[in-house]
Amino acid sequence: MPDIILNHLPAIATPERLLRLLQSVLILTTGFLLGRIGGRIAARLIRANLGDSVAQLARRGIFWLAGGLSILAALDNLGIDMRVLLGAAGVLTVALGFASQTSVSNIISGLFLMVERPFVVGDTIRIGDTQGEVLSIDLLSVKLRTFDNLFVRIPSEMMIKTPLTNLTHFPLRRLDLQIGVSYKEDVPAVRKALQTVAEHNPLCLEDPQPLFIFLGFGDSALNLQFSVWAKRENFLELRNTLQQEIKAEFDRQGIEIPFPQRTLHFAGPPEFPAADKA
Amino acid sequence: MSRTTARRPSRRRASQAPAGQWWWGDFDIPLGQSGHWHIGPLDLWLTHLAGEWRIGHRLGEEPLANDVRLEIPLAGPVPDTDVIWQRFGFRSEPDRVTVRPALADRPVVVKPDMPLALPGGEALTLYMSSPVWIQLWHAEDAARPLLELPSWRLSDTWFGPSTRTGELCYGSRSRARLQLGEVEVLWARAITAVTIVNRRHDSRPLNAVKLPIPWLGLHVDNRGRFWTEVVEVEIPAEGGTEVRRTERPPAEAGDAFLIAEPRQAEDRGRLIRTFEALLA
Numbered sequence: 001m002p003d004i005i006l007n008h009l010p011a012i013a014t015p016e017r018l019l020r021l022l023q024s025v026l027i028l029t030t031g032f033l034l035g036r037i038g039g040r041i042a043a044r045l046i047r048a049n050l051g052d053s054v055a056q057l058a059r060r061g062i063f064w065l066a067g068g069l070s071i072l073a074a075l076d077n078l079g080i081d082m083r084v085l086l087g088a089a090g091v092l093t094v095a096l097g098f099a100s101q102t103s104v105s106n107i108i109s110g111l112f113l114m115v116e117r118p119f120v121v122g123d124t125i126r127i128g129d130t131q132g133e134v135l136s137i138d139l140l141s142v143k144l145r146t147f148d149n150l151f152v153r154i155p156s157e158m159m160i161k162t163p164l165t166n167l168t169h170f171p172l173r174r175l176d177l178q179i180g181v182s183y184k185e186d187v188p189a190v191r192k193a194l195q196t197v198a199e200h201n202p203l204c205l206e207d208p209q210p211l212f213i214f215l216g217f218g219d220s221a222l223n224l225q226f227s228v229w230a231k232r233e234n235f236l237e238l239r240n241t242l243q244q245e246i247k248a249e250f251d252r253q254g255i256e257i258p259f260p261q262r263t264l265h266f267a268g269p270p271e272f273p274a275a276d277k278a
Numbered sequence: 279m280s281r282t283t284a285r286r287p288s289r290r291r292a293s294q295a296p297a298g299q300w301w302w303g304d305f306d307i308p309l310g311q312s313g314h315w316h317i318g319p320l321d322l323w324l325t326h327l328a329g330e331w332r333i334g335h336r337l338g339e340e341p342l343a344n345d346v347r348l349e350i351p352l353a354g355p356v357p358d359t360d361v362i363w364q365r366f367g368f369r370s371e372p373d374r375v376t377v378r379p380a381l382a383d384r385p386v387v388v389k390p391d392m393p394l395a396l397p398g399g400e401a402l403t404l405y406m407s408s409p410v411w412i413q414l415w416h417a418e419d420a421a422r423p424l425l426e427l428p429s430w431r432l433s434d435t436w437f438g439p440s441t442r443t444g445e446l447c448y449g450s451r452s453r454a455r456l457q458l459g460e461v462e463v464l465w466a467r468a469i470t471a472v473t474i475v476n477r478r479h480d481s482r483p484l485n486a487v488k489l490p491i492p493w494l495g496l497h498v499d500n501r502g503r504f505w506t507e508v509v510e511v512e513i514p515a516e517g518g519t520e521v522r523r524t525e526r527p528p529a530e531a532g533d534a535f536l537i538a539e540p541r542q543a544e545d546r547g548r549l550i551r552t553f554e555a556l557l558a
Contacts, residue, residue, distance in 0.1 A: 172441045199433070199451075206435035206449035207387070207486075231434060231446055 024074035031070020035063040052121070053137045054114045102157070103140065110139040110156035119166045126165040127154060172205070173232045175239055179246070180221030182256040187214060187222065193253055194226045197245045203238040205229040220261040300502055301346050301465070302377045302412075313350035315377065317412060318466035319343045320429045323356045324414070329371055333414065333425055334361040341409075341430045341451065344464045366416070366424055376415040379504065380426070380538045381468060382408055382491045384447050387435050391453040394484045401475040404454040404484075407467040408432075408491060410504055429466035437488050447488060454487055458530055468496060468504035471528045475512045482513060496538035497527045505531040 039059035047055035076082055097104065114137065119125050123134050125144070130152055132144035142159055144152040167173075181190050191212050198210045208229045215223040226246075230238040250257065307313045312325040319338040324331060334356065388406040396402060409430040413423035433451075438444015454472075455461050461469055470489050476482045494506040505527035512520040527534050 170442050171444075171446070172436060174441075202431045202433045204433065206433050208436060208441060229436070229441070234434070 020078055024077045027074045027077060028070050031073065032063075032067045035066025035070070038066060039063040050114065051117065051137075057111075057114065057139065106140045106156045109160040110137075110141070113137060113142070113156055113159055114139075118164060119169070123169065124167040126167060127159065127162055130154070131167075168232055171232060172208075172229050173235045174227050174229050175235065175242070177226045177228075177243065177246070178215075179224045179226055180218060180257060181224065181250075182258045183222060185222065185255055187224075189253070190224065190255055193249050193255060194224075194246065197242065197249050198226075198228050201238065201242055201245060203230050203234045204242065205231070221258050301348060302379050304374055304376050305350050306374050307351060308373060309371075311351040312356050313375075314348070314352045314356075315350075315412075316345065316347040318346070318409075318429050318464060320412065320427065320466070321361075322412065322427070323352070323361070324375055325356060326371065326373065329367055329369075331366045331368070331371060331375075331416070331424075332363055333366065334363040335427055336361045337431060342462055342464060344462075344466075346465045364425065368416070372416055376418075378413045378415060378423070378538065379466075379496060379498075380411040380413050381494060381496050381506065381541065382411060382428070382432070382448055383426075383541060384492065385437065385445065386432065386448045386450050386489045386491050387437050387486050388450045388452065388454045388489060389486045390484060391455065395481045396474055396476045396484055397481045398476055398479040401473065402456060403471055403473045404456065404487060405458045405461045405469060405471050406450065406454045406487070406489060407452050407461050407464065407469050408448075408450055408489060410466050410468050410496070437486070445488075458528075463503060465502060468506055469527075469531075470494065470506045470509065472509045472511060475510075477515045478513055478517075479515070492541040494523065495536050495540050497531060497534035498537050499527075499532050499534040503531075503534075505534050 039062040042062050043055040043059035046058050072082060075085070119134055119137075121134050121136060124132065125134060130144065130146065132146040132150075132152060135143040135145050135151075139156070141153045141155050144154065146152060179194075181187075194212065195210060198204045199206075204210065205228070210229075211225075211227040213225040213227070215225050217223070228238070228242065249255075301315055301317050305313055307324060307326045309326050309328065312323055315322040319341055321336045321338070323334040325334075336357075386406075386408045388404075388408075390404070409428055409432065411426055411428050414425045416424045432448035435447050435449030436444050437447045452462060452467075458469070458471075463469070470491075472487055472489070474482075474484070490509065491506070494509070497505045497507075499505065507526065508524040508528050510522040510524065512522075514520060
């Protein structure tokens with residue numbers, strides 16, 4: 001067997017063919033090298049404005065585009081008829097397209113997300129019932145870590161179609177407290193007590209000023225809303241400390257937060273069954 | 279403007295400190311001993327143990343408390359209730375602690391006691407005070423203080439056109455006054471004068487003034503009162519704001535000398551942008 005190969009080798013490996021092979025290897029090497037360099041440059045330029053995810057996508061895209069073109073050029077240099085390959089690729093693309101509709105939809109949604117940037121890695125978002133910290137923004141999906149340390153993968157298509165709340169987009173956050181006080185309480189005095197508590201809590205912003213709203217006359221209590229602002233990093237601590245301080249101040253001033261109440265009106269004097277004589 | 283070098287706190291033992299005034303400087307606390315500083319609303323304790331310092335602090339209820347007491351070394355035990363303690367370990371713990379005053383680490387927003395407007399073509403000077411910060415240094419060549427505490431914890435506040443853009447500042451409950459005599463002169467507060475000139479024809483409301491504290495230096499006069507440089511704000515006729523900082527505190531500060539450099543280096547562009555949003 002080796003003798004057969006050695007005997008026919010001079011006919012196959014002509015100088016012209018060897019030269020073409022060498023050229024094709026050179027084309028491939030140059031193409032991939034240029035793709036790598038171009039990808040890195042593009043990633044560096046894009047990263048500052050569009051973030052890491054888009055930069056990585058651009059880097060890989062440019063690399064494989066240059067690599068793909070260089071493969072075609074190398075094959076063409078070797079004398080292979082590209083029309084057959086392109087025809088087969090077209091048929092394959094149609095078949096893959098039907099099979100991967102969902103994936104393609106996710107990829108396109110992922111591209112829109114990367115360009116639109118409603119959130120970035122590190123933000124806390126809420127989508128539906130899921131709330132967590134964004135770990136990564138990939139082409140097909142977004143990965144979250146919930147506050148109880150669960151890993152959640154959300155398809156990009158769902159991120160585009162569903163209303164999404166970014167809890168950490170703005171620097172400030174407002175805490176709305178719904179407070180019910182007894183009907184016997186003096187509303188201006190309650191308002192003053194709440195404002196005093198807010199003034200003494202250093203996490204509660206002086207400006208924007210706390211907001212007091214008399215919501216209305218509830219079934220069991222006077223319904224009030226007291227809204228205060230805080231730096232978003234202090235939101236949770238303010239929520240805890242402020243409510244405790246309000247409770248303490250209400251206790252100190254004797255302001256009652258009533259339990260749900262019902263008043264019964266009897267149509268006539270109540271009748272009690274006669275007691276059994278022992 | 280030329281910059282004068284901040285004068286380093288002099289080496290002074292507690293027995294040499296005039297009572298009620300000089301609570302800052304170098305203090306020697308031998309091993310096993312403690313020191314106590316009562317500076318307005320703030321109580322500070324430092325205990326020197328083998329290989330460590332323990333530093334405790336407690337804030338009082340009254341922001342304008344003005345008494346100053348030093349007890350170094352502390353005769354009695356350190357308190358253990360309502361005090362927040364921190365421990366610092368050293369390979370070889372120093373005997374000497376340097377206590378230095380500093381200004382706030384964020385701008386401070388101060389409001390006039392009543393809404394105020396500056397008519398066109400007029401000028402005024404507003405005087406305001408802000409609490410100083412207390413820094414504890416363990417070594418002369420340390421890059422940063424070991425610990426830094428405000429003498430009074432101011433409330434957070436937001437200064438900006440909306441809740442989306444602006445800057446987090448401190449809100450001062452003490453009010454901006456037109457007369458220096460009406461400003462509380464306290465051993466743990468620094469007085470800042472802001473001169474505003476309105477060259478426009480229309481009145482300019484002055485609902486709040488944002489003191490650019492991190493860009494100001496801290497000075498002290500021979501009575502132990504703290505001052506900053508004067509901030510001069512000019513509202514030109516064509517609009518905008520021009521802001522300057524003087525080299526020295528106001529004339530009322532007398533021979534005050536610089537004791538702490540500004541926290542923020544003077545970056546001209548950033549300074550103007552910050553100062554542009556000085557008035558609300």
